[in-house]
Amino acid sequence: MTRTVRTVAGLPAPLRTLFLTTLIFRTGTMAYPFLAAHLLVHEGLGKGPTGTVLACFGVGALAADLAASVLLGRVTAHALMLGGLGLSAAVPAVFPFLHGVAPLVAAVLVWGFAYEIVTPAAYSATVAAADPDERKVAFSCYRLAINLGMAAGPVVGGLLFAVDARLVFWANAGCALAAAGHLALRSRGVPAALPSGRNAPKSGIVRRTPYERARFWTIFGLSLPVQLAYSLPSVFLSTYVIVGLGLAGYWAGVVFSVNAVGIVLFEVPLNVLMARTRHLPTLLLGYGLAGSGFLLMALSGSGPSLVLSTLVWTAGEIVVFPALLGYVSELSSEASADRNLSLYSTGVNIAFILAPHLALLLTRPSAPGIPWAVAGGALCVAWVLLTVARSSPYTWYKEEPSCTDAI
Template identity: 30%
Template structure:
């Protein structure tokens, strides 16, 4: 196979508006430099106590919980493009407001609004992909967006860590500018794809009465509880086994594998049965975390990271494709909002559940997390026939 043919198979055949969305997503994630260092900023730059910083982060989480549901409704009512561009402009303004906030009430207000708007683009983005891309190409399209988010975040976090040492002000400006660039790019290069007003029937009540979607959301919640241990309890648990430098080096393997491997396999995975592929990925991810119970060195940690990263790669792009297959066209924003809500809820529950399990013992934590992954995978297998029927019905 020639290089041109290979590239065509991996990135060809997708519409130009999708690539505008992809480029904007990459730019936005490259500029994501504030959130990974929020705790450090609050305690060091603003001098907040750990208790006050925790309260501020809880307020951010409350905003995030409401964000996905609200954004899903807006994506269906006022349009995908308007919701995405508006949320990015609001994110830019809120980032600057947070950067100039000096009192605790002002910081808390800014963080609540930031929780509402910073990821509000996701339901609109997911709906846009479903609107723009044919069902056969959606796994590849969602996978490429996943790849852009991970690549941009890895570079942004690395750059943000270095720039934070020079002072935090520049981080807020970079984050704001990247958000504005995303908004402008989408507004100019991506058409509005919202169905006609006459088709706008129902709301979240319709979504919540969809048993298949609700069951799938519970599977996603389990998957998210497993995955989010990477940024909650995994660093805490590994700090007792190795130095933070060794941990960071091992974790870099996750980003490397995703950047190198995921684009190579996303089109092949997209041709497999969606539900069973997702179930396999969740099971592998859970197994990788269960193996963490036996980690005693950076090398063994890297081995477990490789296992759950393979699971992450397998699931990349599949979840969004399933949501698109389940959702009626005029409710794609709301369905994507419920999907995003599962992740927001998991971001609140993961540290609460994980910390209590870790208090009992590392093996209790990692075997329990592995068990959650296995149960989620079994649930996904059980849902597979219903998802196949719905996908066939919506594509007919």
């Protein structure tokens, strides 16, 4: 933990500002987890309309990812983050006063767009502020801020919801506004953090090549099994533990806690140690751990075996997500870095939308672990395809000598 604190404290000033901005913003992510309960209990909507409203958040988020590269070509990353944070404060502030499906759908669409647009802008700012061999560490610090915030936010939200549902939305709005204020104040007088093509790029952003687009779509396709697999815990774990395995509900809480503690304690230090390790071995290690962990989840039948499996796939998560972001940023040219990172974000949202439907479609009472097995198997196939992709310059970006591993 001490090393993590030292690493965050040693980040360049723009990345320290981004870390705290993200931490405040994601701590405020407390209204969405209680949105369904608010709509069902306080708005009196049925399950169908409630599902429609919830789905619109994902639609808005996908629209943000698709629009981000265009917007980042016209405004700076900080300006786009400020806009997203401002809208993320405005929508929850008025949400308790909205009634009827149409106004709620419109508000949630805007809310999803505002919430998600911050992510590709933050990726762009990270690429601008970090050299290539520092990006895995920078992205792991960014993920740390997200995980810390989203661990605390729902806890506070649950307490507020028990008092008055409206307080959850207003607290959410207050945190988004505080994050915008922090970003605006700390960025005053500091040069804008990336925007596409107007500032000199950091070294390591490669010139466009005939293969760049094929390389990006190769890693995009190979990243989808990762995104789908890691969406499973949030949407399927409780059902698997309680209904599928018939275990006490607290084991689901134990699994979530093990995952969260592992990320907070080890993600940043491990990525510091692996900062100069080449992309291919890093990704192969991450995919291998992830695939093994999810296959073990499918075979688990007790609480302790679930915890052991969770340790394995958490190790995979710690390695693979910063590595994917680092690789996508490095294979991208100056003109396409924002576009590629924004498109990468669409994969995250597509997976999050599809995961619950696929999990329910695959699961069987006699074989509740099938979704985990399919996820693990897909990751193993992706591991093999990674080794195949690296054999051709058309599908794989080979790092410059300065980025080779030190192992």
